[in-house]
Amino acid sequence: MDAQRRGLLAAFGASALLTLFPGATRAATGHDTRFLLVLLRGGLDGLHLLPPYADPAYARLRGEGAVDDPIRIDPSFGLHPALQQAATMYRARELLPIVAIAPPYRERSHFDAQDCLENGTASPTGARDGWLGRCVQAMPGGAGFAVAAVMPLALRGSDRASNWWPPLPKDVDPQLLQRLQPLYAADPRLSETFERSTHAATMARDGKGAFALPEAMRIAAQRMSAVDGPRIGFVEDSGWDTHRNQAQVLQRKLAELDQGLAAARAGFGAAWPRTVIAVVTEFGRTAAINGTGGTDHGTGGMALLCGGAVRGGRIGGDWPGLAPAQLNQGRDLRATSDLRGLFKSVLTEHIGLAESAVESRVFPASRAVEPMAGWRAA
Template sequence: MDSQRRGLLAAFGASALLTLFPNASRAAGDDADTRFLLVLLRGGLDGLHLLPPYADPVYAALRGAGAVADPIRIDAMFGLHPAMQQTAAMYRDKQLLPIVAIAPPYRARSHFDAQDCLENGTARPNGARDGWLGRCVQALPSEAGFAVAAVMPLALRGSERTSNWWPPLPKGVDPLLLQQLQPLYAADARLSETFEQSTRAAALAREGKGAFALPEAMRVAAERMSAAGGPRIGFVEDTGWDSHRNQAPQLARKLAELDRGLAAAREGFGSAWPRTVVAVVTEFGRTAAINGTGGTDHGTGGMALLCGGAVRGGRIGGDWPGLGPAQLNEGRDLRATSDLRSLFKGIAIEHLGLAEGVLEKRVFPDSRGISPLAGWRVG
């Protein structure tokens, strides 16, 4: 074990790092009134920008002028980006658990393959024609799923008890067409930004509230899910996280939206918040070093955020691999030390009450070697 990892363990203590334990579930009857909202940030969020390891001297050397200058220090190693003020308050309230160095099992750098893998719940792109979240809905006796998305996302396909909603687009704009066009524009960083801005401007919120952005989407999901008889499982997606150039102002804006979105979700869930888990995930991380245009390129190891009244937060989860040259994946990326499926399996078992056998056979096939993440939930 290298000195950086020993230092991290010493700083946090054994209980601060999430460990993977099989069969660490609670009784399913305790979970009948819980809520779970999955938020997918499409484009590959730079986790080292959201949660900079400010105390690691290698971070400053890799990032140079692109390092986050004044993070909100939440422990001896990590801080949150200054735009995440309300999120930092959740951390202090022990309702936020950042998880470092986590990613889907896909280890290449294609947005669409990585997103497909994350949503289908298998170890490979196109590994299933439906999604793990939809299969969760189907495995529960009578629960429903709900997506705030123009088109039903892959993650929620697989059950007839799922629905989606999005503000009406201007007449003549077909959301299916937009979905088909997005991969074409995404191949060019400048065109992808223009496409995102145009489609966001087209999706107007109700009566003069402006573009329907992430905070509004998360509020709608929370309010719908917290209503009497509302769906227990929800999904929200957001684009614009691909930061190849000039990422500091781009991510300052996007992280401020995420911060408002988490606060809006907490408000929208209301009295259901103590029984709620919100998981914020992305398809992969970014390169550890800043590129020549002030941005970062596609990487592997990313991060996730767990937040909610049911989350045992106020600490850092995951196994930090370090940023030294020998510690990076292929000499360029943060190395992934946890599989996102372990997080999803832990939520499905401990929070939604699904049996581990059901997960192995129906929700996450061929995942027997991936133990559910434990120790993250209150109680």
């Protein structure tokens, strides 16, 4: 058979497949995959979510603040007991915790760290738009969608991105709430009160209670699971700045995250095998517990990858240890991976963006950051 006839038959086969099974064709070519970014604002304590129970320095640093009886998923690490659904996903090889990972920012300001994470550069002022927005613009089709009161920095920069939030009472301005949140977050006594008040002001229309993280993740997943739904999604949640009473606060917050992961899995439905969710935060916490039963701003954090397209059931990343000489500045878990490396790999291997577009447009001036390998299911 000559080359011309082989080419005609190949074209006919592709055309027939597109006609008979359009969804299958999009999935096979990488154009039907989904990526949801969940940003936990405030600096989640990764050592509390994924306690390194086998490291003797952990109990010494945390004392009574150490997590009791974690769900042991690995000879060295366990999940917090509130993360029952996450543990089930881990055992199903759909959850991959990644240790000691953070944006390139290495200081301790919430605002600068979040800006750096969202703009996708090495500087809080490195870009006025976001890496997810630039990703949407670089895609040949598809859209971005945020469950947020105002368009987050991460998705700015694309005319194919939109945001949604439950209607607020007429006398509450969502932009004002967003501007006030960092101010209240800086005060450990007022942050939780502000969060509860904000949730009370954003009651869902069905009257079932506050519009919290599980509902936001469910709605994002349902919107994104539609045949022509947005391929890129964003959800944010506040209240992770645990300067005091960390055990009590994170018991509640981690339970909400756990419910959110389960809600997203159900919401994605048939799209779950083609889905990746990344749960990230702007930085970690101090390795030692402070005098008020909490932790302070740190550097090295953690991330969770989950979804049917994730090769989970193991621990990812490079663990630096918690011995005094291994800590950053003698106080924090040291970051050994750049979040941009994880994001780069997701965009090229899962979303299907060309490496050239990722390096030049989505994450400019980042060629020294290698894409993270080995996270994707075969």
